[in-house]
Amino acid sequence: MAKKGAGPKSQLVDLLLHTAAALGVESDRELAALAGVSIDNIDNWKSGATQELKVQTLAAIKDGLAQRILELREQARALGESHDGGLLALEIEEGSSPVALQRQFHDRVTWDYLGHRFLYFDSQGALAWENLMRAGCDQGCWLKGVDACAQQLIDDGVIDKRRGLDLISLGPGEAAKEALIAARIAALGLPWFAVALVDVSIPLLVSGTKACRKRAVQVLPFCADFEEGPLSFARRLPTAHHNGVRIVAMLGNVFGNVRDEEVLIRERLSSLIRPGDLLWLEVALRLERVEDDPLFRMTLPARGELTAPEANRRLLLEGPYRRWDAAHGRRPSDLHTRVWVRENDETSRVPGSLNFCHDLVFEEQRRACTMLYSRRYDVSGLSRWLEGLGYAVQATVPVPDSQKRERVVHLVARKR
Ligand SMILES: C[S@@+](CC[C@H](N)C(=O)[O-])C[C@H]1O[C@@H](n2cnc3c(N)ncnc32)[C@H](O)[C@@H]1O
The missing domain is CATH 3.40.50.150 (Vaccinia Virus protein VP39)
Structure with missing residues (x-):
C-alpha cells in the first residue's frame, strides 16, 4: 500500500531491492517486470512512500525471484557444461551407493527374494x-x-x-x-x-x-x-x-x-x-496366448542353443550372485535360472496380469531365490x-x- 509522504524505506522493500540487484535485476523497468507492477510503484518503493506490499504483489515478487534464480541456475549449468572439462556431477542418496547395495545383497543373499x-x-x-x-x-x-x-x-x-x-x-x-x-x-x-x-x-x-x-x-x-x-x-x-x-x-x-x-x-x-x-x-x-510371449521359451526345458537375448538374460540374472561368490573366494555355486509363470497369487495382484518370475535355483542348497519379476498386464x-x-x-x-x-x-x- 502506498503512503502519501516519503519516509525511510521499509526493511522488506530494502531487502527486495537489494536481493533483486544481487540477482542482476538492475533497472527499474526490469524490477517492475519481475514484480508485475508499473514503473511508478518502483519510485514509491525507492522513495519510502511504500511501506507495505499488497498480498498479490508480494506473491508476484516471490514467483519472479524464484523464476530469476531458476534462469540463473540454468545459465550456470549451461556454462558449466561447456567448461566442465568432462566432469559430471551426480548425487548419491544415503543407503543407495554401490557399497550400500553390495552390503544389502550380502545380508539378503539367503532370502527367497532379492529383486x-x-x-x-x-x-x-x-x-x-x-x-x-x-x-x-x-x-x-x-x-x-x-x-x-x-x-x-x-x-x-x-x-x-x-x-x-x-x-x-x-x-x-x-x-x-x-x-x-x-x-x-x-x-x-x-x-x-x-x-x-x-x-x-x-x-x-x-x-x-x-x-x-x-x-x-x-x-x-x-x-x-x-x-x-x-x-x-x-x-x-x-x-x-x-x-x-x-x-x-x-x-x-x-x-x-x-x-x-x-x-x-x-x-x-x-x-x-x-x-x-x-x-x-x-x-x-x-x-x-502366453506361448506367444518371447519370454515363454525361457519357461521350457532348455533345448539346443539359447538365442542371444536368452543367453544375455541368463548372464544378467546370474551375474550378481556369481560375482558375489567370486568376491568371497568361494568355488562357483551350482546354480541355474528358472523362469516360470505365476498368476493370481501375491506377485500378480493387478487384475488380468501374470508374472514371468525369474529365480536362481541352488541345487545343492535345495533352495531358490527370486531375482526378477517381469509382469504382463x-x-x-x-x-x-x-x-x-x-x-x-x-x-x-x-x-x-x-x-x-x-x-x-x-x-x-x-x-x-
Ligand atoms: C530394465 S532397466 C532400464 C529400463 C529403462 N527404463 C528402459 O525403458 O529401457 C531397469 C532400471 O531400473 C533400475 N532400478 C531397478 N530397481 C531400482 C530401484 N529400486 N531404485 C532405483 N533404480 C532401480 C535399474 O538399475 C535399471 O537401470
Missing part, C-alpha cells in the same frame, strides 16, 4: 543390460512408441504448456527414452523444465545423464533406490520449491519389475505424486486398478513390435 535392483548397479550388470538391448529386443519400436506417446500428450493438452515441469524417471537405465521425451518437451518453451533421473546404477545413470544433456535440458541425476530408499532426492526437485507439475515415469516395464505394485503406489509414490501430477507407465502387455485391468487407487487415466498408447504385434502399452494417469 531387480541388484541386477544393474555394478558395471558388469550395466554392461549385460546394454548387451541385452543391442541383441535385438525391438528397442527401435519401443523408442518410437515413447516418442509417439510424448507427442500425443502434447497434442491432447495433457501436458500444460503454461506450467513448469519436472519429469522424474524411476529406473531410466541409459535414458534413451527420457532423452526423446526431453527433446519434445523442451521444444514447448515451458517456464522451466527439468529431468530427474533416479537409478541405483551409476554406470547407466552416467550414460543417461549425457544422453539427456544433449537435449539441452536441466538434468538432475540421482543414485537413489525408489523402492526402499528415503526418496530425499524429492527435496531437490524444482517442483519442491515452485508451483509446477510432475510427471513420474516408469518406462520399460520397470513397474512390472517391482516387488509389490500396490505398496509402490500407496506407500512410495504417494509423496512424490501430488494431486494434478501425472504417472506415466510403459508396461508389457499380456498376449492372448491387461490394459483395462490395470486402468481400473489405477482408478481404484485415485488416478484418472488420460491416455493409453499401444505400441507394436517389429512383427506388428501390440506388446507394450503406455498408460498415463493423473492423480486426482
